[in-house]
Amino acid sequence: PLNSGTTMEVETSPLAQVAAMGGLELVMPEAYASGPCGDLLNSGRPVVNFDLTGESVDLPTMTGSTYSAMTFSGQVPGPTLRVTQGDVVHMTLTIPGDEVTQHGNDMHASRMSSKPYMGAVKIGETGEYCFIAEVPGVFKYHCSGVD
Numbered sequence: 072p073l074n075s076g077t078t079m080e081v082e083t084s085p086l087a088q089v090a091a092m093g094g095l096e097l098v099m100p101e102a103y104a105s106g107p108c109g110d111l112l113n114s115g116r117p118v119v120n121f122d123l124t125g126e127s128v129d130l131p132t133m134t135g136s137t138y139s140a141m142t143f144s145g146q147v148p149g150p151t152l153r154v155t156q157g158d159v160v161h162m163t164l165t166i167p168g169d170e171v172t173q174h175g176n177d178m179h180a181s182r183m184s185s186k187p188y189m190g191a192v193k194i195g196e197t198g199e200y201c202f203i204a205e206v207p208g209v210f211k212y213h214c215s216g217v218d
Contacts, residue, residue: 108201111159116203118159121152125166125174125192125214141174141214149212152178154204161201168195177215178202 112118124144129137143149143164154160164176173191175198192198 108161108199111201111203112161114159116157116159117155118161119152119154119204120161120163122163122165123149123176125164125170125172125176127170127172141172143176143212143214152212156204156207158204159201160204161199163197163199164192165197166192166194170194175215176200176212178210178212 126142126145127139128142128145130140130147131137140147152160160178162176162178164174166174171194173193175191190198
């Protein structure tokens with residue numbers, strides 16, 4: 072209630088809030104992959120290749136038993152990728168033919184979903200996506216896109 076005894080209606084949907092702030096402007100359209108990586112890989116920027124393998128491994132527990140874990144290149148956590156701001160990151164994920172589970176990959180530094188570009192990488196196949204490392208920081212990556 073306001074001092075005058077009336078109530079003020081407030082639109083709380085996220086789209087309405089964005090519209091009330093003047094909308095969104097995509098300030099780095101080149102940072103978003105579109106289909107094949109060709110345009111970014113041939114952009115003249117330095118390219119950092121990050122090649123991962125999606126593997127299921129049995130990891131030991133403190134009780135002496137094991138549990139099956141999805142890993143990137145057999146590591147938990149996965150390998151570290153270090154790039155310089157402005158580099159093109161070329162992410163590839165290969166699933167070996169003897170793997171029992173398909174994998175995916177999503178890297179928060181890309182500020183996009185990799186699912187439309189890589190999605191679930193099927194057993195015996197390789198997927199890829201590219202982006203420009205525009206935002207400095209430390210970011211995680213994880214399995215995604217597996218249906």
